[in-house]
Amino acid sequence: MQIRKLTYDDLPHASALCLDAFMIAVAPSLSTQGVETFAKVAAAQAFADRMEGDNLMLVCVADGAITGLIELKEGRHVAMLFVAPGSQRRGIGMRLMSAALEQVRDEVVTVRASLSSVAAYESYGFALSGDVGEFAGLIYQPMEKRLP
Template identity: 50%
Template sequence: MDTLLKLRPLTTADIDCASQICLAAFNQSVAHTVSADGIATFFKIASPDAFQARMHKDTFMLVAEREDIVIGVAELREGHHISMLFVRPDQQQQGIGRALLHGLLNHVRSNTVTVSASLTSVPAYEKYGFKVTGEISETAGLIYQPMSLSVDIK
């Protein structure tokens, strides 16, 4: 892992920045693959208010930062489902997503980690070791590929 990269739990002070990172990465890589309904759904999910609400649920959220600047965010829901994994567009392809994933894996409570991967992120998840587990689906305009990763929990 990049020695200058620091992973830490997301705090309420990080929420606006985390939301902006998710929206910027989504707009660059995913928005063109979904309908207007899908874009609206994602904007609701990635809003600061939605992040704030999820902080009080069974969710673990991490940020990656370099020189005190948040550049990535990841979220593990219910100890087994990756619901967010986004890196600032200008910081991608540097191992930050992999570092965030490994950080989340330290907090899993199941031998199977799942993700509903956007179609554009499937190759990245395959590089991380995830396998396709079902048919491409759509919910509220978001198109996704169900995937999973087998892990040994500690």
């Protein structure tokens, strides 16, 4: 298992992984608008556009395939974290989170967690930091982690 930066060649696979995991774990609880919003954010071209900015995107590669992805925005906000449905509960999310946290440039890391991922973020040391919110059909729980 290797953690490395996302490359342009990875984009189709990374996008597909995020969409697959999202459709299983998150989409059933959202409106059509929320699913459409996420599909735009997780499109390969949207990833490519964000790669040009201040977003760190890391992937986990196992047996030649991308099994997980994390995106850290502006060195302080987890914008995305997905593990392939067939690869979950094997420590991939924890390894991606640990690698991303090494790159954090602030004392507090934030995330707008999907409701189905709150328990996972709590296991990574995040705590609830506000009320459930909604943006463009995406329902989220604000969370944060204070770093030592």
